């Protein structure tokens with residue numbers, strides 16, 4: 638989809654991928670690109686993005702002795718998202734800003750749906766309840782072989798509750814994302830994140846330029 642096909646409110650861009658694929662660096666690149674092209678942007682992340690949603694993020698990411706139920710995790714993700722939408726994303730879009738979110742509901746499908754094995758139909762129902770008509774206009778999926786991404790995470794040192802999962806979990810996350818990208822090729826731009834950073838950013842800039850024609 639290109640920007641011209643949409644309504645005149647702001648645009649909603651999301652950045653997705655498994656751990657270690659370089660989301661932070663490329664998020665900064667997207668923000669810089671938008672600023673240089675004269676677009677007002679708000680950069681945010683999930684879970685999180687508002688003080689209360691960041692508190693829910695802490696609950697979700699903390700390593701703890703108590704085992705966290707899969708449905709607990711799913712509902713907390715959507716609780717954080719509901720607050721994020723109400724408090725930050727929807728007001729920014731209404732003001733005509735481009736909202737760029739480091740992860741959104743595709744992550745819930747990939748992690749809680751495909752990787753944890755929760756029913757995808759439940760996720761669809763929660764998505765409808767919390768987001769109503771809102772869906773991202775453009776989603777970048779940074780993709781690279783799981784083992785290489787995992788080596789990068791290991792090098793970073795500290796691990797949160799998700800990063801402690803095994804390679805098989807992240808391979809399922811990756812395949813879940815790729816499945817979603819195949820289902821919605823219009824919305825997704827799959828970027829080969831295993832290339833040099835220059836090439837990755839050239840590819841991202843190309844997609845953005847086509848989106849904003």
Ligand code: TMP
Nearest residue numbers: 683684714740741744745748749799800
């Ligand atoms: P981050 O490290 O990319 O900020 O994301 C925090 C973790 O939360 C990451 O391991 C992916 C996970 N996550 C989900 O499991 N479901 C979701 O819906 C979101 C947004 C993130």
